[in-house]
Amino acid sequence: MNAPTYNFAYLDEQTKRMIRRAILKAIAIPGYQVPFASREMPMPYGWGTGGVQVTAAILGPKDVLKVIDQGSDDTTNAISIRKFFAKTAGVETTTSTDAATVIQTRHRIPEAPLRAGQVLVYQVPIPEPLRFLEPRETETRRMHALAEYGLMHVKLYEDIARFGHIATSYAYPVKVNARYVMDPSPTPKFDNPKMDNCPALQLFGAGREKRIYAIPPYTPVVSLDFEDHPFTRYKFDAPCALCGAEESYLDEIVTDDKGSRMFVCSDTDYCEGRQAAGHRGVESAAPHKEAANG
């Protein structure tokens, strides 16, 4: 039985061109949300249809693809997308950040520094950072056009008034190239500094909302804050229980039904790489607490 044949990377060439034009425009106007004719994909919205279309449009036969979901290479979603492109494009896939040329991600930026020539593709559920306070699309577009961003600080103000500090810990708004305010997708704010002046190209695809935006390599990306409440990345109280890493983003893992927990790197490739290099953690649960990293 012959397997069905797909066009390279599933999408037809006209569609890929359309998406590439949107990507080029997005790169030309860093942080600006470019509308595009998002297609139906063979997966439900919320599973990364925007990211998959962007990946499909940029993938070439020689690319090496890595897909992560919350930092992990081995969740159902990550594996499915990797298999999808292995099947429809026949490209090589990997779990190694270093070996990959294209990395599609949901909600994390790898711990290992990215390099020039790599492309990071984000899956984005809600691309509009102003949506929290302004429900009208016509109005948010006008606000972007006129760079009226006072409203973003209203949100941060509310955080401080309510919690004593800026409690927004993911989808933390950034200003790209000193012009557009952008939602970095629901990545933890821990990852925000990695976006700044990054050597890799960062592309964002929102399938349901039909928007693509981009941060070209080496673009300044600044997290919004107040003078007297500056942006802080948080630091975990204890290192990774498996590899002992002190500067990585940790996930909480419940280990039994008595409430025992352990904290391990969310970036599985990074963690495995460190363990292979001989680093060890204590395998004991550390309390998860946020503290300003002064």
Added chain:
Amino acid sequence: MTVMLNVENARKTFTMHLQGGILLPVVQGVSFQVTAGECVVLSGPSGAGKSSILKMIFGNYRCDGGRISVRHQGEMIDVAGAEPRLVLNARRQTIGYVSQFLRAVPRVAALDVVAEPLLMAGVARDEARARAGALLGRLNIPERLWSLPPSTFSGGEQQRVNIARGFISELPILLLDEPTASLDAANRAVVVDLIAAKKQAGVAMIAIVHDDDIRAQIADRTVDVTTFAAAA
């Protein structure tokens, strides 16, 4: 003598549109002058148009003919034809109106009600309040009331607050609309003294008073309003 006010042939008629447009002539041919330091009393029975004339001078009623010239900032301006903002300016700097009724501003302390004209004229707050207090004391308003809004006062007290507010200013022209009505003898005497002091200071005054005794004490001249009676 400096002429402060010159009314020439002023005329007022009300048109009552709601009563089928009937014309209600009030006064016509109103002509008189008031010089600095002089108190002119308008006389005539109720309904003769005395209050209307005061209101025309103040710009509160419109004038249907003639001129009402007021010396404002060294120049004669015609209130009957002036722009609203010039009239407002004249009210702030030239013409004061002491009526029988206080248009009380809710929730403002009596002391501040009285001090306000001075503040508007640029006097420092402390000094304005001190002078307001002195005047209220003179008009026998007990100090315990100074911090309360006059809307809570008795009618006589309200009127005295209003008199204080009218007399505290340093305006060169004052219109006095029955300033002593319903005051007791002691307070009437205070008002007579205040008027005498204003004359000394060169203030031109036009007054309506019904009390013959008071009129005799303050009037330099009387203008009989019945001579301006409009033909019905």
Added chain:
Amino acid sequence: MVEVTGASDQPLLVAEGLTKSYGRLAACRDVSFVLYPGEVLAIVGESGSGKSTLLQMLSAQLAPSGGRVSYRMRDGVLRDLAELGEAERRFLFRTDWGYVHQDPAQGLRMAVSAGANVGERLMAVGWNNYGRIRQTASSWLERVEIDVARIDDAPRTYSGGMRQRLQIARNLVTEPRLVFMDEPTGGLDVSVQARLLDLMRSLVNELGLAAIVVTHDLAVARLLSHRVMVMKEGRVIETGLTDQVLDDPREPYTQLLVSSILPA
């Protein structure tokens, strides 16, 4: 104390021949007037008289079918509002102008705290210090007689009168020179109205604000305004000093309006 009118001979806002037609229906016809700094103008008339249409044209929210509105910008230059770019117009709207809606829900963000409601304009013009923004918001809440302890509560938990006072604070925080008010006391209890009017009166005096107040309530006009314009069927039928128009109304319609109010 700020000199109220007459301080400046330079008009702040000039309306010339303002007309708005919807097909054959003329909502507003040939309205002209000049507003000076610190002057409060009331526009009175019944529903449908064109006063709200006029207010929208004056505040550059509605393009006139004919005529124009000019405004003296902070740099002293009188500019035709129709020639301003959208960015300039919007900037004017959140700095040098205020707009008080009849329904506070239209002028406030009901789901964010009072402090953020007041602070928004400051943040919009680049204030970036939380402590200073909050302090300024607190002092404005005090000025409009809202308990500072309520600073972190959203206006949806406020009474109608408090909401309206909050809306005023939100507008005045950038020290605008001109405030538009559309029936600012409408829908409030009489006792609440009195307090609000008193507050607006003193703020307008202290800040030397110019204001254009649309109201069908002559008591509001009397208490707040220096001048009044009476509108009927899209036209200005009578205009003058407020106490003059209200105490000595000339036009039949104005006499009817004045005679319709109950004595205070």
